[in-house]
Amino acid sequence: MKFSELIGQEPAIGLIKNSIARNRLAHAYLFAGPDGVGKKTCAQIMARTLNCMAGEAEPCDACRSCTKEFHPDIHLIKPKGASLRIEQIRELQNSVAYKPYEGKWKIYILEDADKLTEAAANSLLKTLEEPPPVTVFILITSKIEKALSTIRSRCQQINFSPIGEEKILGFLERHYPDAEIEKRELAATLAEGSIGRAASFLEDEDAFGRVEEIREIYRIIGQDDLAPFTIAEKWKERKEELGDFFQILTLLYRQSLWQNIEGTKEKLASINSALVAIGKTEAALARNANVQLALEQLLLTLAKEREENA
Numbered sequence: 001m002k003f004s005e006l007i008g009q010e011p012a013i014g015l016i017k018n019s020i021a022r023n024r025l026a027h028a029y030l031f032a033g034p035d036g037v038g039k040k041t042c043a044q045i046m047a048r049t050l051n052c053m054a055g056e057a058e059p060c061d062a063c064r065s066c067t068k069e070f071h072p073d074i075h076l077i078k079p080k081g082a083s084l085r086i087e088q089i090r091e092l093q094n095s096v097a098y099k100p101y102e103g104k105w106k107i108y109i110l111e112d113a114d115k116l117t118e119a120a121a122n123s124l125l126k127t128l129e130e131p132p133p134v135t136v137f138i139l140i141t142s143k144i145e146k147a148l149s150t151i152r153s154r155c156q157q158i159n160f161s162p163i164g165e166e167k168i169l170g171f172l173e174r175h176y177p178d179a180e181i182e183k184r185e186l187a188a189t190l191a192e193g194s195i196g197r198a199a200s201f202l203e204d205e206d207a208f209g210r211v212e213e214i215r216e217i218y219r220i221i222g223q224d225d226l227a228p229f230t231i232a233e234k235w236k237e238r239k240e241e242l243g244d245f246f247q248i249l250t251l252l253y254r255q256s257l258w259q260n261i262e263g264t265k266e267k268l269a270s271i272n273s274a275l276v277a278i279g280k281t282e283a284a285l286a287r288n289a290n291v292q293l294a295l296e297q298l299l300l301t302l303a304k305e306r307e308e309n310a
């Protein structure tokens with residue numbers, strides 16, 4: 001893959017290509033931005049470009065270095081379990097001491113850099129403070145607020161943005177030509193700027209059924225007094241899918257906000273308060289609130305809102 005094939009990250013790629021072309025590489029980069037927008041892919045392209053024997057602004061995809069599946073000088077380090085551990089950083093430090101095996105540069109890509117334990121981060125900091133020659137570190141994070149400020153201050157930060165819906169749709173048309181148009185459009189909308197999320201939606205066979213199920217919940221809100229309890233009972237066991245539940249419900253309420261944009265002030269205020277209630281419930285569950293109770297409460301609130309504004 002080449003830089004030119006990455007979608008919607010022109011400013012980030014411009015900065016990277018510029019520093020390669022002018023031979024002014026930072027010792028360490030921090031690629032920051034939401035999940036699924038191309039940070040890791042970009043880091044891998046950068047690593048391959050640096051070691052490409054053609055020495056151009058893009059990897060040639062043909063030389064001995066570019067065609068290697070596993071390049072001995074390009075290291076990808078991921079969290080083990082929930083964190084990036086000090087043993088992993090010590091291992092990195094041991095290997096940093098050696099010259100590149102065959103490439104021009106040694107590149108260390110650290111995924112989920114926000115998951116460095118404090119000890120691991122402090123240890124890495126020492127390496128970043130006395131950077132070894134011909135070595136580039138690329139730290140990746142989707143939670144920049146969690147990355148330690150001492151680490152951040154040692155890196156050149158490059159920001160990646162959410163990708164526009166139109167661009168995601170274009171990508172899906174090219175890569176999933178056989179998917180139904182309605183599914184592609186829905187995937188692009190639900191993706192919230194992430195190509196990765198859009199693709200996994202299209203690849204998940206159950207995803208569309210789940211959307212239909214949540215649409216049905218949205219439709220019957222306020223019509224059946226028992227529904228809040230039966231729905232909450234059913235969804236309390238589906239913790240993995242609750243993210244989708246909230247996202248799709250939010251989307252449906254937002255759509256209804258647009259459809260009612262000419263409506264009365266009361267109607268708009270009421271849809272808005274439904275959206276606030278959904279957001280609050282999601283936040284409460286992130287703090288480990290009881291799923292069943294929280295969902296019951298939410299659905300009762302939404303039913304009341306619907307009844308008052310029927």
Ligand SMILES: [Zn+2]
Nearest residue numbers: 052060063066
């Ligand atoms: Zn090459």
